[in-house]
Amino acid sequence: MSSEKDTIEKIPEESNSTADKAPEKPTPAKKSAPAKTPPKEEIELSTFEKGIADKIIENFGEKTTITFVKPDRVGIKVTRSAIHEVAEFARDVLNYDHVDSVAGVDYPADKEIEVVYHLSSYTDPTLSRQILELATRAQREEDPIPGNDATKLPSLRDIFYSVEFHEREVFEMLGVYFEGHPDNRRLLLPEDWADLPPLRKDFRNKGR
Amino acid sequence: MSIPSLPPGLAIQRADERIMTLNVGPQHPGSGHMRIIVQIDGDYIVACDPDPGYVHRGEEKMAEYRNYVLNIPHLERPVIHDSCNILYPYVLGVEELLGLEISERAKYVRVIAAELNRCVYTMYWLAIYGIFLGHSTMFMWPAGDRELLIDLLEKMTGARVTHSYFIPGGIRNDLPANFEDVCLRQVNYFEKRIKEYADIFYDNPILISRTEKTGVLSREDAIRLGTTGSVLRASGVDYDVRKKEPYDVYDELDFQTNVMKSGDSYARSKIPWLDMMESCRIIRDALQKMPKSGSVRVKLKPNPKGGFDSVYKRVESGRGALGCYIVSDKKPEPYRVKLSVPSFRNLIALPQLLMGEKLGNMPSIYWSLNYWPVEADR
Numbered sequence: 163m164s165s166e167k168d169t170i171e172k173i174p175e176e177s178n179s180t181a182d183k184a185p186e187k188p189t190p191a192k193k194s195a196p197a198k199t200p201p202k203e204e205i206e207l208s209t210f211e212k213g214i215a216d217k218i219i220e221n222f223g224e225k226t227t228i229t230f231v232k233p234d235r236v237g238i239k240v241t242r243s244a245i246h247e248v249a250e251f252a253r254d255v256l257n258y259d260h261v262d263s264v265a266g267v268d269y270p271a272d273k274e275i276e277v278v279y280h281l282s283s284y285t286d287p288t289l290s291r292q293i294l295e296l297a298t299r300a301q302r303e304e305d306p307i308p309g310n311d312a313t314k315l316p317s318l319r320d321i322f323y324s325v326e327f328h329e330r331e332v333f334e335m336l337g338v339y340f341e342g343h344p345d346n347r348r349l350l351l352p353e354d355w356a357d358l359p360p361l362r363k364d365f366r367n368k369g370r
Numbered sequence: 371m372s373i374p375s376l377p378p379g380l381a382i383q384r385a386d387e388r389i390m391t392l393n394v395g396p397q398h399p400g401s402g403h404m405r406i407i408v409q410i411d412g413d414y415i416v417a418c419d420p421d422p423g424y425v426h427r428g429e430e431k432m433a434e435y436r437n438y439v440l441n442i443p444h445l446e447r448p449v450i451h452d453s454c455n456i457l458y459p460y461v462l463g464v465e466e467l468l469g470l471e472i473s474e475r476a477k478y479v480r481v482i483a484a485e486l487n488r489c490v491y492t493m494y495w496l497a498i499y500g501i502f503l504g505h506s507t508m509f510m511w512p513a514g515d516r517e518l519l520i521d522l523l524e525k526m527t528g529a530r531v532t533h534s535y536f537i538p539g540g541i542r543n544d545l546p547a548n549f550e551d552v553c554l555r556q557v558n559y560f561e562k563r564i565k566e567y568a569d570i571f572y573d574n575p576i577l578i579s580r581t582e583k584t585g586v587l588s589r590e591d592a593i594r595l596g597t598t599g600s601v602l603r604a605s606g607v608d609y610d611v612r613k614k615e616p617y618d619v620y621d622e623l624d625f626q627t628n629v630m631k632s633g634d635s636y637a638r639s640k641i642p643w644l645d646m647m648e649s650c651r652i653i654r655d656a657l658q659k660m661p662k663s664g665s666v667r668v669k670l671k672p673n674p675k676g677g678f679d680s681v682y683k684r685v686e687s688g689r690g691a692l693g694c695y696i697v698s699d700k701k702p703e704p705y706r707v708k709l710s711v712p713s714f715r716n717l718i719a720l721p722q723l724l725m726g727e728k729l730g731n732m733p734s735i736y737w738s739l740n741y742w743p744v745e746a747d748r
Contacts, residue, residue, distance in 0.1 A: 262691065262715075280695065284607050367432065
């Protein structure tokens with residue numbers, strides 16, 4: 163039976179190059195976004211979290227910005243083209259080994275959709291309390307054609323296998339297509355869903 | 371036997387004549403509210419594609435229209451048997467956003483309610499696991515014994531399953547008079563009862579022969595796939611959020627985590643049962659250490675607002691780590707609520723576990739994942 167398992171479990175190697183193919187559009191100015199506040203209690207910060215943030219900033223410079231450093235939580239904002247290499251760095255150098263959650267957040271005012279990866283680690287005991295939050299933004303279209311418009315991001319499936327279903331969910335709920343994901347199909351929504359992706363802000367619940 | 375070569379991920383695509391495609395579910399006693407598409411070659415599963423979403427209700431979208439307190443009754447709906455634990459990260463997150471300090475007594479009461487709820491959920495899950503294996507005594511016993519704890523929770527919260535007990539700022543109401551004695555008595559009796567399950571279920575040679583060495587998930591795969599909870603601990607990874615990132619008063623309580631190395635269905639079905647014994651220990655310890663009086667609730671302003679902030683909190687639920695990501699934009703309603711539920715995270719392991727197994731083992735492997743379809747669909 164083992165031979166069958168091998169054929170199915172194989173992760174495609176060729177999708178490693180998606181980061182280079184990602185659209186090299188200039189990232190629009192990021193202002194007035196709800197999710198980011200300057201870190202409030204800078205004095206109380208433990209040095210460990212600061213160290214993680216500094217390592218990323220050292221290696222990637224202006225492609226990344228720190229959004230917050232709280233106890234056990236580090237938030238990093240990454241440009242669209244760098245998300246793949248930053249995630250690879252987080253896995254290989256910082257020892258994060260899986261993704262806890264992938265959340266998509268719609269920001270119509272900025273014409274962007276944010277995808278937030280929460281990375282965590284089982285194998286490294288020093289990281290067992292830590293969550294690394296990598297956020298990146300995709301361009302947002304007014305009339306989305308999910309999968310066939312500019313709302314695209316490189317997939318992290320080849321780095322973290324655990325994002326597979328999470329990215330499928332973000333794709334159907336917000337219309338962000340993940341390039342390099344082997345299986346960009348619907349997951350939770352019905353097959354005949356033909357409306358807007360439902361977690362976008364312009365999709366309104368009836369009566370609300 | 372010839373196996374069609376399939377691209378990874380897209381499991382169901384091509385089949386030759388000897389391969390049969392089978393829809394299990396979505397309305398099926400062997401699948402819960404979920405469809406599992408399997409391809410079988412004779413008796414063996416050669417491809418599997420889980421298709422959740424049959425009971426998707428858009429909880430996350432609904433949460434964007436209600437304020438932080440009104441969200442409580444509907445956010446617990448995905449797992450009504452574990453409603454305290456699914457609300458826990460949300461409530462912890464809102465408390466951080468609003469900057470609320472919780473009283474010591476409320477923290478202990480929360481832990482007791484969460485552990486009782488974990489047992490109630492696990493008993494329900496165990497009952498269904500019994501019926502999946504054709505063991506009807508194992509359906510009747512847990513279904514009856516969990517009534518003990520449901521009665522306790524009803525005394526605490528007023529409702530049998532959907533408690534809406536945790537609120538930002540503490541708990542909804544204080545414990546009834548004389549609760550400690552009743553709780554201790556019931557929990558002691560409950561623990562005695564579940565120990566008897568070893569004789570009829572866990573030491574049963576029929577169960578062992580049906581679940582041992584089936585659906586083996588290696589330690590490396592468990593980590594790589596990002597599984598959580600009992601699935602992860604059955605594969606030899608000692609990770610429990612209650613120990614690793616203690617919330618409320620779990621760091622002051624005396625308990626241990628259960629880890630097994632084999633990673634098969636048997637280990638995955640035994641870990642939740644062992645965890646229930648630990649829950650009994652936690653409840654007894656918490657009842658002893660709990661302050662005997664004091665306030666249990668911080669009074670909230672009407673329509674409380676957070677700042678421009680985001681928070682990610684996680685707890686250990688009956689199925690595994692449950693995370694809640696809340697984005698606030700200075701409005702009474704959250705800008706975005708994302709529930710990262712353990713069932714959804716564990717589902718990714720299902721295709722790999724079923725590959726090459728006999729179709730008859732499917733129910734036991736599927737249910738050993740501690741999977742709750744409604745929770746995964748949200």
